[in-house]
Amino acid sequence: MSRARDRRETAPSSEALLEARDVHVSFTGRTGLLSGISGRAAPVARAVDGVSLAVKQGEIVALAGESGCGKTTLARTIMGLERPTRGDVFYEGRPIRDDLRGYRRRVQMVFQDPTGALNPRQTIYESVAEGLRIHKLPGVEESLVADALTRAGLRPAERFFLLYPHELSGGQRQRAVIAGAMVLNPKVLVADEPVSMLDASVRGEILRLLLQLRDDFGLSLIIVTHDLGLAWTVADRVAVMYLGRIVEEGPAERVLTQPLHPYTRALLDIVPEAGGLERPVLKGEPPDPSNIPPGCRFHPRCPAVAGGTAADAGVESLCRNEDLGLVELRPGHMVACHLALKTHGDAATADAGGSPVPNV
Amino acid sequence: MSLLTVNDLRVEYASSGGWVPAVRGVDLTLDRGQVLGLAGESGCGKSTIAHALLRLLPPETRVRGEVFLNGQDVLQLKPGRLRAVRWAEGAIVFQGAMHALNPVRRIRDQLAEPMILHGQRSDKEAHLRVGELLEQVGLPAKRGADYPHEFSGGQRQRVMIAMALACDPALLIADEPTTALDVMVQAQVLNLLKELQEDLGLAMLFITHDLSVLVEVCDRIAVMYAGRIVEEGPSDRVFGAPAHPYTKALAGAFPTIGDPIFRRAPAGLGGDPPDPQALPTGCPFHPRCPQAFDECPRVDPPLFRAEEGHVAACLLVPDDQPQGVGA
Numbered sequence: 001m002s003r004a005r006d007r008r009e010t011a012p013s014s015e016a017l018l019e020a021r022d023v024h025v026s027f028t029g030r031t032g033l034l035s036g037i038s039g040r041a042a043p044v045a046r047a048v049d050g051v052s053l054a055v056k057q058g059e060i061v062a063l064a065g066e067s068g069c070g071k072t073t074l075a076r077t078i079m080g081l082e083r084p085t086r087g088d089v090f091y092e093g094r095p096i097r098d099d100l101r102g103y104r105r106r107v108q109m110v111f112q113d114p115t116g117a118l119n120p121r122q123t124i125y126e127s128v129a130e131g132l133r134i135h136k137l138p139g140v141e142e143s144l145v146a147d148a149l150t151r152a153g154l155r156p157a158e159r160f161f162l163l164y165p166h167e168l169s170g171g172q173r174q175r176a177v178i179a180g181a182m183v184l185n186p187k188v189l190v191a192d193e194p195v196s197m198l199d200a201s202v203r204g205e206i207l208r209l210l211l212q213l214r215d216d217f218g219l220s221l222i223i224v225t226h227d228l229g230l231a232w233t234v235a236d237r238v239a240v241m242y243l244g245r246i247v248e249e250g251p252a253e254r255v256l257t258q259p260l261h262p263y264t265r266a267l268l269d270i271v272p273e274a275g276g277l278e279r280p281v282l283k284g285e286p287p288d289p290s291n292i293p294p295g296c297r298f299h300p301r302c303p304a305v306a307g308g309t310a311a312d313a314g315v316e317s318l319c320r321n322e323d324l325g326l327v328e329l330r331p332g333h334m335v336a337c338h339l340a341l342k343t344h345g346d347a348a349t350a351d352a353g354g355s356p357v358p359n360v
Numbered sequence: 361m362s363l364l365t366v367n368d369l370r371v372e373y374a375s376s377g378g379w380v381p382a383v384r385g386v387d388l389t390l391d392r393g394q395v396l397g398l399a400g401e402s403g404c405g406k407s408t409i410a411h412a413l414l415r416l417l418p419p420e421t422r423v424r425g426e427v428f429l430n431g432q433d434v435l436q437l438k439p440g441r442l443r444a445v446r447w448a449e450g451a452i453v454f455q456g457a458m459h460a461l462n463p464v465r466r467i468r469d470q471l472a473e474p475m476i477l478h479g480q481r482s483d484k485e486a487h488l489r490v491g492e493l494l495e496q497v498g499l500p501a502k503r504g505a506d507y508p509h510e511f512s513g514g515q516r517q518r519v520m521i522a523m524a525l526a527c528d529p530a531l532l533i534a535d536e537p538t539t540a541l542d543v544m545v546q547a548q549v550l551n552l553l554k555e556l557q558e559d560l561g562l563a564m565l566f567i568t569h570d571l572s573v574l575v576e577v578c579d580r581i582a583v584m585y586a587g588r589i590v591e592e593g594p595s596d597r598v599f600g601a602p603a604h605p606y607t608k609a610l611a612g613a614f615p616t617i618g619d620p621i622f623r624r625a626p627a628g629l630g631g632d633p634p635d636p637q638a639l640p641t642g643c644p645f646h647p648r649c650p651q652a653f654d655e656c657p658r659v660d661p662p663l664f665r666a667e668e669g670h671v672a673a674c675l676l677v678p679d680d681q682p683q684g685v686g687a
Contacts, residue, residue, distance in 0.1 A: 066542050066543055066544055067542045068542075169632035169633075170632070172632070199401040199402055199569065199632075199633065200401060200569055200570070200571070200610055200613040200614070201606070201609050201610055201613060201628060201629045201633075201648075202401075202629070202632065203613050203626070203628055204609075204612065204613055204626040204627045204628015204629070205626075205628040205629070205630060206628075207626035208626045211626070226542070227543075228617055229615045229616075229617055229622075230615075232615055232617045232618070232622060232623065233615050233622055233623070233624070233625070233626050234626065253623075256617050256618065257617070257618045266544070267543070267544075270543060270544060270546075270547035271572075271617060272550075272572040272573045272575065272614075281544065281547045281548050281551055282544050283548075285512050285514060285515075285545065286542055286544065286545070
């Protein structure tokens, strides 16, 4: 596996089409009556806590992590459905709020549950045509709808016009949702767990469709998923989130086969496979974004800290006390881990010619 | 003798359009201490089997065949005897851990209830056992005083497992026990189930759509399609060298990370699982089968022997000795 090939595959064009820059999103929790009276502040959940992510044209980026890591909130923020408390999202270099309406035509979302995403009382034709009517796009509506259904693999399209969602199977419903997105000729599709509610044998077809749309129309995709196997199947780049931050990001081939962050390794270790079960499983529940630990936010669950590897490398106190951002250790492969910096850092400086960011 | 023997189990649900066959002649055997996995897509009948084994199906359901658990036919038992068999001989862990617990009762009372109702233990003994059970599933004994909302999803599933173990059953049926849980918690619960199964020598019927989970946990795997078993064998063989094209497609849906074969090549089947009210003729899988040939729409294949202890219902399986099951 040559690095040159990786780079070519993951860099269809050098310009970022869509970019999140240092995005923060926090939600304020409810204050109880008593704490309200006693003046205690409501807890603030920092769901997304400083994320930068760029997506190029024709690129497929997988956003992976446990539930509660902020991946869905980040996707919704990228869609303009949540307003960042700090930072912003840029499309073709301009903040998306400059022209949110135009932006929403360019960037479409596909949700997890196709049954919930389709109005049960509308025909497939109506559901797909809705976007056209909202955005008042020119053209013959019927042929545009037929075109979108065909692109989404519902052929012959006319057969599906007058059907209702309940008359379709799960896979067909997700195709109808994708058709509803494709009818607007978007540049980017944000898909939140697009196949997790579908039957295993149908998933592959939907993923194949997404790859096809990328190849045919140069579509960019952000796929939010907890499933690293899915990321391996379709993604060019993988960003692993933990507690509101991206902790590792890079080409899928590298992140998924030579992970640098202990959290990524832990996620990979729990992917079931034959003869497994001799695997380390992180203890504890997904962490709480309203109570982010100091230092590296992963340190309370980190096997390298618990197992003494971090202490042996002399970074344990850094892990416990120093927060850190992403550092590019290999070309295009970034990680936020004191231990990885210590063990791979020197090589990286020689390799990439870059230097670690100053806060380490 | 096997702990569980299922012979020609058939289940039909009543619907406005007549009887809908959900399970169409299934045979299973499970020995003590063994783990059998049941895989398949939604609607293939796997959960129906789980419920039929302990007669938990709604009354307007037609169930035929035999289910021998510990030598007695569960389908013929009188209500009193049936109540004794449930929990004490076969217990079930459901998917929806979130909703299976009573929100207004303390965990310890809910855990003690089956033991007291079955007359296995006095109130006092039962409450002592609750502490043991909680520790067995990795929760501190003192959490027994808490209410369900004070537990996370993974912890609630642990409580459900503790409850299933309360009356020392020989058979544990786990119906999608980890599906609604987060990935890391899912791995924790899976490890717990496997540990308990080994420590207590439980027989376990593990039901899920996720073939890759089954490979880790099970000795043998049975794959279902359209209400019937289409392949059965040792788990590493079924997953690693599937004989039925459907199993091949299912196994392909769970890629091996790092394997270039799966990279940018999602495996999947066209079409959808068949409507049980309008099953295709011949092999019910033939409309979706990439390897179908002219015989397939005409012949409904029985299970053929692919290799020792490994059978598959496909005409392409190169054996001429049908196992005499299925059809």
